[in-house]
Amino acid sequence: MKMLTIAISSTLLALEIAHAATSSKLVDEMEDYARDLIRAHPELIGDKKKTQAREDLLNNAGQHGVFELTEDDAKLLRRRKDLVKDSDYRATLEKMKALHSKDPKITFLIKYAEQEKIKSTEKLLAYRLMKLDYAQAAEKVAAHRSKIMHTILKKYADYKAANSKPPQSLHDLELPQECKKFTNSKGKKVDWIYIGHLGPQLKTDNSHIVLIEPEPNGDVRICGMDNGQVTRFQNNSVEGHINKLVETMKKDDTNPSTQQVATNASSASLMKVMKKIALHKDLYNNKLPNSLNELKIDEADKFYTDPETGEKTPWIYLGKSSKIQGSSGVKIIIAAPKAHQTKRLAGLSNGKIVLLNDDSIAPLLK
Numbered sequence: 271m272k273m274l275t276i277a278i279s280s281t282l283l284a285l286e287i288a289h290a291a292t293s294s295k296l297v298d299e300m301e302d303y304a305r306d307l308i309r310a311h312p313e314l315i316g317d318k319k320k321t322q323a324r325e326d327l328l329n330n331a332g333q334h335g336v337f338e339l340t341e342d343d344a345k346l347l348r349r350r351k352d353l354v355k356d357s358d359y360r361a362t363l364e365k366m367k368a369l370h371s372k373d374p375k376i377t378f379l380i381k382y383a384e385q386e387k388i389k390s391t392e393k394l395l396a397y398r399l400m401k402l403d404y405a406q407a408a409e410k411v412a413a414h415r416s417k418i419m420h421t422i423l424k425k426y427a428d429y430k431a432a433n434s435k436p437p438q439s440l441h442d443l444e445l446p447q448e449c450k451k452f453t454n455s456k457g458k459k460v461d462w463i464y465i466g467h468l469g470p471q472l473k474t475d476n477s478h479i480v481l482i483e484p485e486p487n488g489d490v491r492i493c494g495m496d497n498g499q500v501t502r503f504q505n506n507s508v509e510g511h512i513n514k515l516v517e518t519m520k521k522d523d524t525n526p527s528t529q530q531v532a533t534n535a536s537s538a539s540l541m542k543v544m545k546k547i548a549l550h551k552d553l554y555n556n557k558l559p560n561s562l563n564e565l566k567i568d569e570a571d572k573f574y575t576d577p578e579t580g581e582k583t584p585w586i587y588l589g590k591s592s593k594i595q596g597s598s599g600v601k602i603i604i605a606a607p608k609a610h611q612t613k614r615l616a617g618l619s620n621g622k623i624v625l626l627n628d629d630s631i632a633p634l635l636k
Contacts (some may be wrong), residue, residue, distance in 0.1 A: 293337050293338070293339045293343075293344050293347060295344075295347055295348065295391045296336065296337045296339070296347075296391060296394065296395055297328070297332075297337050299391045299392060299395050300327070300328055300331055300336070300337070300395060301324070301328070303327075303382065303395065303399075304323075304324040304327040304328060305324060306378075307327070307375070307378050308320055308323055308324060308327075310374075310378055311374040311375070311378060313374070314374060314375060331398075331399070331402070334402050336395070336398045336399065336402060339353075347390060347391060347394065350389070350390045350391075351390060352390050352393060352394075353390065353394050354393055354394055354397045358397070359383075359393065359396075359397050362397060362400050362401060362404075363380070363383050363384070363396075363400065365404065365488070366379070366380055366383075366400050366403075366404055366407065367380055368455035369404075369407050369408060369411045369487070370411070370453060370455070370457060371407045371410065371411055373407060373410060375403070376403060376407045379396065379399055379400060379403060382396055383396035383397075383400060404488075408487060408488050408490075411487055412487050412490060412492060412502065415483060415487065415492050416492055416500045416502075418448065418449050419481060419483075419492060419494045419500045420494075420498075420500055421445070421446065421449050422440070422443070422445060422449050422462070422481060422494065423480075423481065423494045423495075423498050423499075423500070424498070425443040425444065425445055426443065426466060426480065426481070426494075427498055429442060429443055436466040436467050436480065436496075437466065437467065438467050439464060439467070440461075440462060440464050441537055441538060452483055452484050454484060454485055455485060458578065459577075459580065460484050460577075460578075461484070461577070462481055462482070462483065462484065463481070463482040463483070463484055463512065463516065464480070464481055464482075465479065465480060465481075465482070465515065465519075466480030466481065466496065468519075470496070471515055472493075472508070472511055472512070472515065474495065474501070476497065477495040477496045477497040477499065478495065478496050479493045479494070479495060479496075480494055480495065480496050481493065481494030482494075482512055486505040486509070489504060489505055489506070490502045490503070490504065490505060491503045491504075491505040491508050491509065491512070493508070536574045536575045536577070536606065536615060537615060537623065539570065539571040539572075539573070539574070539575070540571075540574075540585070540604070540606075540615060540617055540623055541623060542567070542568070542571045543562065543565070543567055543571055543572075543585065543604065543617070544604075544617045544621060544623060546565040546566065546567055547559065547565065547603070547604075547617070547621075548621055550564065550565060557590070558589045558590045558603060558619070559589065560589060560590075561587060561589070562585065562587050562604075572584060572585070573585070574606045574607050574608070574615070576608065576610070577610055578610075583607040583608065584607065585604050585605070585606065585607065586604065586605045586606070586607050586635055587603070587604050588601075588602060588603050588604065588605070589603055589604075590603075592619075593634070594631065594634045594635075600618050600619050600620050601618065601619040602616050602617070602618060602619075602626075602631070603617055603618065603619050604616065604617040605617070605631065605635060609628035609632065612627065612628050612629070613625045613626065613627065613628060614626050614627075614628045614631055614632070616631065
C-alpha cells in the first residue's frame with residue numbers, strides 16, 4: 271500500500287498511539303476511500319489541498335473510533351471474516367438510502383456500500399462510516415424539509431389573514447413547485463398531510479398541528495403549527511394520533527380523496543380549462559366548444575397528471591355530446607382519463623369541479 275504523504279503517515283502514527291487496538295487494515299482501506307472520494311468529488315475539498323482534505327477525513331474517522339477493534343476482531347478481519355451481520359448492514363444501508371440525500375459524500379458512501387463483491391474490510395468500513403454519517407445526513411434532510419414547511423406555513427398564514435379562515439386545501443395556496451409535494455423514502459412525490467381546515471384536532475401547549483410530513487425522518491416527525499412554527503416530534507409520540515386522524519378522514523367521503531386530488535397539479539389544470547370553457551360559453555351564446563382545441567389552453571393544462579407516477583394523459587372531453595347527466599340536468603363535460611384512490615376528477619356543465627366514485631362513472635366513459 272503506497273503512503274499518501276508524510277503528513278498522513280504522521281497522523282496515522284498518532285492514531286495508533288492513541289488507540290492501541292487500531293486496525294491497520296481499516297486505516298489502509300480508509301486511505302483508499304478518502305482518495306477515491308476526493309477524486310470523484312473534488313468540490314468537497316474547498317480551499318484545502320487534497321492532502322489536507324484526505325488527512326481530515328482520516329482524522330475524523332479515527333476520532334470517532336472507526337478503526338478500533340478488539341484483538342480477536344482484528345484477527346478475524348485478517349482472516350477475511352465478516353464482522354457485520356448482513357441484516358444489520360442491509361438495514362443501515364436502507365436507512366441511509368431512505369434519506370434521499372443529495373450530499374455527494376453520502377451518495378458516494380452509498381455507492382461504495384452497494385458494491386456487488388464487497389470485501390470484509392470494505393464492508394466493515396462502510397458500515398461504520400454509515401453509522402457515523404447518518405445523524406449528520408439526517409439533520410441536513412430535516413433542515414431542508416423544515417425550510418419547505420416554513421414556506422408553506424407562511425402562505426397558510428397569509429391566506430388566513432386575507433380570508434379570516436384557513437384554506438380548505440393546500441391547492442388554495444400559490445406554492446412554489448418544490449413545496450407542492452413531499453418526496454417520500456421511495457423517491458415518489460406524494461401529498462403532504464394537511465389538516466389545517468379541520469381546526470385544532472392535534473393540539474400542543476400553545477398551538478395546533480396543521481401540516482404533517484407523510485412519513486418520519488428516522489425517529490423524528492416534522493409538523494407545521496398554526497402559529498407558524500415548525501416542530502420536531504418523536505414519531506412514536508405522534509404517529510398513533512396521526513394515523514387515527516387520517517383513518518377518520520378516509521371515512522369522510524367529502525374529505526380525504528377530495529383533499530388528495532385537490533392538492534395535485536391536475537385539479538389546478540382542470541380549473542384553468544373550466545375557466546376557458548366558461549369564457550367560450552360567454553362569447554358564443556352559452557355554447558360549449560366542440561373540442562378543447564378550440565380553446566387557448568396552456569400546454570401543461572391539456573393533460574391530467576397521475577399523482578403517483580407523474581404520467582400525463584389528455585383529458586376526456588365530452589362537451590355538448592355528453593350523455594352523462596344528473597337528475598338536475600347538469601352534465602359531465604370533461605373527466606380525468608383515470609381514477610385516483612377510487613375517485614375520478616370531473617368538470618360539470620355548470621362550471622363546478624367534482625370528485626365522483628369511479629365505479630359509477632367509468633362504465634359511461636368507455
